[in-house]
Amino acid sequence: xxxxxxxxxxxxxxxxxxxxxxxxxxxxxxxxxxxxxxxxxxxxxxxxxxxxxxxxxxxxxxxxxxxxxxxxxxxxxxxxxxxxxxxxxxxxxxxxxxxxxxxxxxxxxxxxxxxxxxxxxxxxxxxxxxxxxxxxxxxxxxxxxxxxxxxxxxxxxxxxxxxxxxxxxxxxxxxxxxxxxxxxxxxxxxxxxxxxxxxxxxxxxxxxxxxxxxxxxxxxxxxxxxxxxxxxxxxxxxxxxxxxxxxxxxxxxxxxxxxxxxxxxxxxxxxxxxxxxxxxxxxxxxxxxxxxxxxxxxxxxxxxxxxxxxxxxxxxxxxxxxxxxxxxxxxxxxxxxxxxxxxxxxxxxxxxxxxxxxxxxxxxxx
Amino acid sequence: xxxxxxxxxxxxxxxxxxxxxxxxxxxxxxxxxxxxxxxxxxxxxxxxxxxxxxxxxxxxxxxxxxxxxxxxxxxxxxxxxxx
Amino acid sequence: xxxxxxxxxxxxxxxxxxxxxxxxxxxxxxxxxxxxxxxxxxxxxxxxxxxxxxxxxxxxxxxxxxxxxxxxxxxxxxxxxxxxxxxxxxxxxxxxxxxxxxxxxxxxxxxxxxxxxxxxxxxxxxxxxxxxxxxxxxxxxxxxxxxxxxxxxxxxxxxxxxxxxxxxxxxxxxxxxxxxxxxxxxxxxxxxxxxxxxxxxxxxxxxxxxxxxxxxxxxxxxxxxxxxxxxxxxxxxxxxxxxxxxxxxxxxxxxxxxxxxxxxxxxxxxxxxxxxxxxxxxxxxxxxxxxxxxxxx
Numbered sequence: 001x002x003x004x005x006x007x008x009x010x011x012x013x014x015x016x017x018x019x020x021x022x023x024x025x026x027x028x029x030x031x032x033x034x035x036x037x038x039x040x041x042x043x044x045x046x047x048x049x050x051x052x053x054x055x056x057x058x059x060x061x062x063x064x065x066x067x068x069x070x071x072x073x074x075x076x077x078x079x080x081x082x083x084x085x086x087x088x089x090x091x092x093x094x095x096x097x098x099x100x101x102x103x104x105x106x107x108x109x110x111x112x113x114x115x116x117x118x119x120x121x122x123x124x125x126x127x128x129x130x131x132x133x134x135x136x137x138x139x140x141x142x143x144x145x146x147x148x149x150x151x152x153x154x155x156x157x158x159x160x161x162x163x164x165x166x167x168x169x170x171x172x173x174x175x176x177x178x179x180x181x182x183x184x185x186x187x188x189x190x191x192x193x194x195x196x197x198x199x200x201x202x203x204x205x206x207x208x209x210x211x212x213x214x215x216x217x218x219x220x221x222x223x224x225x226x227x228x229x230x231x232x233x234x235x236x237x238x239x240x241x242x243x244x245x246x247x248x249x250x251x252x253x254x255x256x257x258x259x260x261x262x263x264x265x266x267x268x269x270x271x272x273x274x275x276x277x278x279x280x281x282x283x284x285x286x287x288x289x290x291x292x293x294x295x296x297x298x299x300x301x302x303x304x305x306x307x308x309x310x311x312x313x314x315x316x317x318x319x320x321x322x323x324x325x326x327x328x329x330x331x332x333x334x335x336x337x338x339x340x341x342x343x344x345x346x347x348x349x350x351x352x353x354x355x356x357x358x359x360x361x362x363x364x365x366x
Numbered sequence: 367x368x369x370x371x372x373x374x375x376x377x378x379x380x381x382x383x384x385x386x387x388x389x390x391x392x393x394x395x396x397x398x399x400x401x402x403x404x405x406x407x408x409x410x411x412x413x414x415x416x417x418x419x420x421x422x423x424x425x426x427x428x429x430x431x432x433x434x435x436x437x438x439x440x441x442x443x444x445x446x447x448x449x
Numbered sequence: 450x451x452x453x454x455x456x457x458x459x460x461x462x463x464x465x466x467x468x469x470x471x472x473x474x475x476x477x478x479x480x481x482x483x484x485x486x487x488x489x490x491x492x493x494x495x496x497x498x499x500x501x502x503x504x505x506x507x508x509x510x511x512x513x514x515x516x517x518x519x520x521x522x523x524x525x526x527x528x529x530x531x532x533x534x535x536x537x538x539x540x541x542x543x544x545x546x547x548x549x550x551x552x553x554x555x556x557x558x559x560x561x562x563x564x565x566x567x568x569x570x571x572x573x574x575x576x577x578x579x580x581x582x583x584x585x586x587x588x589x590x591x592x593x594x595x596x597x598x599x600x601x602x603x604x605x606x607x608x609x610x611x612x613x614x615x616x617x618x619x620x621x622x623x624x625x626x627x628x629x630x631x632x633x634x635x636x637x638x639x640x641x642x643x644x645x646x647x648x649x650x651x652x653x654x655x656x657x658x659x660x661x662x663x664x665x666x667x668x669x670x671x672x673x674x675x676x677x678x679x680x681x682x683x684x685x686x687x688x689x690x691x692x693x694x695x696x697x698x699x700x701x702x703x704x705x706x707x708x709x710x711x712x713x714x715x716x717x718x719x720x721x722x723x724x725x726x727x728x729x730x731x732x733x734x735x736x737x738x739x740x741x742x743x744x745x746x
Contacts, residue, residue: 021537022530022533022534022537024526024529024530050533050537052529052530052533052566052568053566054526054529054562055558055559055561055562055565056558056559056562058522058523058526058559059523059525059526059529059558059559059562060526062519062520062523062524062526062527062529062530062559063526063527063529063530063533064530065519065523065527065530066494066517066519066526066527066528066529066530066531066532066533066534066544067530067531067533067534068530069517069527069530069531069534070530070531070533070534070535070538071534071538072530072533072534072537072538074530088520088522088523089520089523092519092520092523095370096370097367156367192538195367196367196371198492198515198517198531198534199492199515199534199535199538199540199542200489200490200491200492200515200535200540200541200542200543201489201515201542202515203373203374203489203510203512203513203514203515203516204371204372204373204510204515204516205371205372205373205504205505205510205512205515205516205517205518206370206371206372206516206517206518207370207517207518207519208372208501208504208505208506208510208516208518209501209502209504209505209506209507210369210370210372210506210507210508211369211507213369214369214370214507217369218367218369218370221367369508371508372504372505372506372507372508372509372510373508373509373510374465374510374511374512374513375465375505375508375509375510375511376465376466376467377465377466377467377509378465378467378468378469378504378505378506378509378510378511379467379468379469379505379506379511380467381467382466382467382468385472400455401455401456402455404455405455405458405631405632406478406631406668408470408472408473408474408475408477408478408481408667409466409467409468409470409477410462410464410465410466410477410481411466411467413460414460422466424466424467425466425467426466427472428472429472429473429657429664429665429667430472430473430663430664430665431473431664431665431667431668433665434665434666434668434669435668443665
């Protein structure tokens with residue numbers, strides 16, 4: 001069935017259809033409408049879940065952690081400062097191997113206060129052990145939320161679904177919603193004893209002091225399991241096929257743009273413009289940052305690669321570019337643009353890509 | 367993940383009786399079986415066997431709470447090297 | 450309150466001997482009492498603190514309870530999630546948050562949130578009046594004038610009265626307790642377990658290394674605090690009541706001289722007679738408040 005939904009409402013719909021049992025979240029713009037909608041669904045009896053109105057994001061993920069450790073399918077959502085406030089819990093959840101799903105509506109980190117999108121907040125989770133997906137539109141936000149539960153519960157790693165603040169979160173689009181029966185078949189009830197369950201009369205202690213080797217083995221196991229996520233996503237058995245990347249006009253591309261998120265739509269329009277001019281250019285869109293699609297990037301056979309990203313690791317530059325450079329077999333150029341939600345439209349991309357092709361592009365686009 | 371899970375076990379810190387400087391010596395004849403020493407032993411190293419107390423010296427750290435709480439002075443703390 | 454008889458207490462141990470607690474540890478007394486009171490209904494949630502260490506290491510747990518270790522400020526919120534799981538999955542059990550005064554300082558908002566929501570749990574703050582696990586630093590509940598490693602000339606601020614704060618937070622059950630009176634504590638835990646919602650017990654836990662007294666004197670020190678009136682045992686279960694153990698000390702003439710309690714502790718050795726008189730004045734003030742609450746609450 002097709003419905004017109006904003007990205008945030010699409011995520012809420014997916015959480016409902018996943019038969020999520022526990023939700024705890026604290027409002028923050030532009031995430032708020034996800035939990036408002038979920039609260040409404042619970043109150044109306046459309047979703048049989050416990051909805052906890054916590055007093056902070058730290059407590060939101062702490063409550064979700066407890067519920068997940070107790071065996072429930074659990075969800076939270078946040079943005080920017082909310083993510084930073086719950087950051088400690090993000091690592092605790094990951095190291096505990098709990099299959100929590102979180103929607104992360106990307107927003108610039110202040111000061112100055114700014115509610116618009118960039119991707120710095122999402123990328124703070126890069127090393128934590130969360131599977132990190134970034135959607136381009138409401139449909140993907142919906143689909144990746146459902147795939148998130150499935151994959152997280154298969155591999156026992158938490159899953160964050162990124163969606164750009166306002167550009168996806170508050171933009172209404174047509175979303176193709178599968179039947180509930182299709183979702184139920186795709187996503188059965190969570191296995192409650194995996195990776196462990198905290199319950200009365202089962203006297204295990206989890207997370208206490210142990211050997212240094214245990215801490216290291218844990219991270220090693222997480223890293224190895226993260227490598228399996230690509231296959232799990234490709235073979236998820238969802239109603240639509242998904243991969244870690246999307247390939248756009250790549251087959252004969254001499255110039256390849258690597259990007260992620262909502263603005264890829266505008267960038268694809270710009271690619272079409274350059275294609276009409278005879279420039280052999282295409283896009284490899286990252287749908288996942290973790291696991292990092294290293295093979296897909298290594299396979300790119302082109303004159304040069306341009307990474308366009310809305311983030312900066314101060315002192316090193318573009319985070320994604322740094323990672324792409326580590327695996328690419330073609331020269332990589334980095335450009336940082338759109339931080340703080342600075343608008344970058346089709347015309348900007350046309351101009352940017354032309355300069356890239358000519359070798360006249362600087363490191364910052366402002 | 368398994369290495370992050372622990373199960374109930376006596377002596378998680380080893381034989382903590384080795385920590386002891388003073389040893390509680392119990393005189394059954396003075397004891398009125400009030401069980402206060404059993405209740406207040408912080409280590410949980412005192413057992414009640416057939417209504418009488420029994421100190422588990424493998425784990426008793428020799429804190430001396432039992433001797434202090436005993437109204438009948440049925441437990442005396444004696445320096446280990448004097449034993 | 451139902452009288453708890455020693456001989457009727459269960460013999461099964463939920464705190465296992467041979468753990469890393471210090472000699473004469475008050476938390477150990479509290480934890481063993483928790484097992485005696487509620488047995489295998491308990492699911493422990495433990496934030497950072499001494500109890501993180503006492504809980505065991507490697508594959509050995511010191512508890513016969515299930516126990517989830519959690520970040521410092523998160524414990525009551527984690528218990529909220531666990532409680533939801535137990536209820537939804539039809540499992541009988543009580544999430545019990547066991548934390549120190551450090552956990553209740555750094556996690557005060559978390560404590561407040563869980564209480565406001567009346568989430569199903571028992572929270573026990575085992576208060577040894579300083580951050581002991583990191584080496585005796587001042588906490589919100591450190592006693593006025595007590596020396597710690599971060600207040601080497603004595604704390605300048607008042608002790609935070611957590612239990613009264615939680616009472617005003619409309620918790621479903623609030624009590625103060627002491628490791629000097631374990632039967633009273635066990636009785637209060639059992640009472641708490643019969644009430645639904647958010648239940649809070651502030652447990653006074655004198656710490657031998659932290660306060661500077663001999664390990665044999667933990668129970669005695671806890672009792673002296675009650676007998677000199679500095680720690681008042683009370684309970685709110687819908688009605689505010691001063692517990693029978695503390696009742697006589699409403700009468701100032703029945704109280705043990707305050708100096709007997711203070712002078713036994715290294716942290717108070719520097720106190721002048723004027724300081725002791727000032728503490729006495731503050732204790733009188735506390736009694737005035739508690740007696741008034743018994744009238745009106």
